[in-house]
Amino acid sequence: MSAEIDLLIRPEWIIPIEPAGTTLSGHALAVNDGNILALLPHEEAMQRFRPRRTVELPGQVVLPGLINLHTHAAMSLLRGYADDLPLMRWLSERIWPAEARHAGPDFVRAGTLLACAEMLRGGITTFNDMYFFPDAAAEAARRVGMRAVLGIVVIEFPTGYAADADDYLARGLAARDALSDDPLLSFCLAPHAPYTVADKTFDKIATLAAQLEIPVHVHLHETAHEIEESLKQHGVRPVERMRRLGLLGPQLIAAHGVHLDAGEIDLLAHEGCHVAHCPTSNLKLGSGIAPVSAMQSRGLNFGLGTDGAASNNRLDLFQEMRHAALLAKGASQNAESLDAHASLHAATLGGARALGLDERIGSLLPGKAADLCAVRLDEWLLQPCFDPASHLVYVAGREQVTHTWVNGKLVMSAGVPVQIGISELLDITGLWHTRLTS
Template sequence: MPMAETRILSARWVLPVVPRGTVLEDHCVVVRGERIVEILPDAQASACHPDAERLEFPSHALLPGFVNTHTHAAMTLLRGVGGDLPLMEWLEKHVWPAEARLLSGEFVHAGSRLAVAEMIRGGTTCFSDMYLFPEETARVVDASGIRAALGLTVIDFPTPWASTPGEYFDKGAALVAAWQGHPRIGFTVAPHAPYTVGDDSLRKIRARAEALGVAVHMHVHETAHEVSTALAEHGERPLQRLARLGLLEQPLAAVHMTQIDDHEHERLPESFTSVVHCPESNLKLASGFCPVARLLGDGINVALGTDGVASNNDLDMLGEMRTAALLAKGVSGDATAVSASQALEMATLNGARALGLEAQIGSLEPGKLADLIAINLGGLEFQPAHDPHAQIVYAATREAVTDVFVAGQPLLRGRELRTLDLDELGAMTRVWQERMQAAH
């Protein structure tokens, strides 16, 4: 069997994420095949691997690819639908009616392609998705080279994908059977929210997640209205109900979590819960503020997600990092809350932890998969570059992402997509826009 190709990625800075805040100047990441084998000073890397291909990033930072821990990828085709509205009005009067008219496997395949292209161009190498027709998203992930954890969605009401809870479970099982073992596709069990999934389904969800050894991925405590309605109808807060049903006894990626009382703050560190913070979606929908600084102080794993484009308008993890860091300072009244290096950790390693992938991705370490990106800090707007962490979190935009690799394979080189065609995507999107306008 031939030896895998060795490639040296030489950069002005390497930001491995661990230990937090580490900056390695004039270092190289040595990749053999799909994995990182060494991180060395430039001269040493050249001496140790004289015949390896070299890729030069003289004004760049190399860092782990971003892990977008909560998306609804196909909803990219609903960008701008029903803007500037609170959550339930946005869902009930705009999003759900649009989905009832348009949702199909074809819609999901097209929307997922558009989303994946946007994410790659913004430095995301792995995303955790929750949507219908996930078999179509799987096809896009397979073809594009990105990594994903696909949600086995469960809702207790009919949709164009499934009619009964049993059918959701059966279709989820079929997805696992079709794609289990794929090197870049994993799974979560993804009940939509406590207010759309009953106790019987949640018990089955817990058993399914335990059997598969994966996390449960769920919207939880997104708004004050959700919590007050649960108290009025069931006499308990949603998180209390999930605890009663055993869902805090195994990995849970609890998305949003803007409403947490003191008892829940005490209970969460004893659980296996990761909080997935979606700051820009929460701000746009006026859903509330996740107490990120307090959660991190309590030792809770806090990851970042963009949510869907319909409630955010982009899939920009650099934007989420900046907003998360600034919002944490404002909400806590503490300028030291969520440093730039912490924000980067939330967008990379913490997302991997929430998905159970921290042994494989999320930081640049020998033995891990070579999911990494290059951000060009050579522009005038980033000078002087005293602290590359601060420049990336507080100054960089996604246009500064020049190169993206997943398992050592280039998906973006010099801002050019390698596995998706921009012109084709543009034409496809225009067709869907016309179809959506005609169906309105």
């Protein structure tokens, strides 16, 4: 006797990420109560299940929802505001002054809402955020039904959000407590960077990370200048400083990791750390090219991030997959480095593992949450298609994403977010454009 279920999805292909390198055709995905119930051949699915809804997707591929491992979502309101500057001038001359004037709860709520809509449009179902007012960011993520890992941001200097490092921690932990019952929300400790956080504060963060069993998300080895300043001030490179402070371990997510040497890569891999690779932002800010081929060969887990739209200027993981693969090949002079399946792994399960969420998301195993996206590969511009995985990385883009589901719920369809109107998003951007330019 067949079982009633919520949803049956029948695409042309399914790329489950686990087992690695697998592409299935003629298979269906059964979803019930927000979870993946089974992945099985079409004929068997029709015999076993009576779906309340069936979605037929000829010419399309279904894969896990993409995971944006490093972003500053609210900074979508600063897209294009400070272009063509190196990182420290970008921060000190444009970004930090703008944030000092405008970055309150309304700014964060509006910018994160815009970012969430953009990410859902591109098949991203989870984002790891680092920004002020995480409670306001949570409101935006809830509004559109997106999964979010919110940063408990810590920095030494005062802002409109908090007065000092202890105040940042207290406010972030209070937001975590208030939102603890939401299954789509979780938290990271998010010290901004070694050059903006003192040893005393890092000691507190290491203790909290162990007590709360949550990740630590920090900018690390993003620029050569950062390393030069660390050597002057502390006598060691930032990774070594983090080691001495007890922060290296499976909880650490190092954002960027552009200037890691071979010994540091080995150390991070040995300690079970993770890297959030942000190839487009690194290129645009002139920070350099991360040694991803070496990370891959040495077993250092990495996911993909967009960084914020103020330095990218897109929250587009299809772009990041393509750039990551091409840069890895070019920098290593090895065309086999970071192949299509490895790029897809980084954009999905690699990010999930870094966040400690790989038991819940990142691949299409039964029992995991039904965080999914569907991508058209049958448009004439994309033909011919010999390998769907290769096509996703090297040919298709976010404009080919047709459906996005989070926890089994359809949150983007036909290029439009389900839970917010485009006119409202345009009103938000118009309002903040006026404020930022007046």
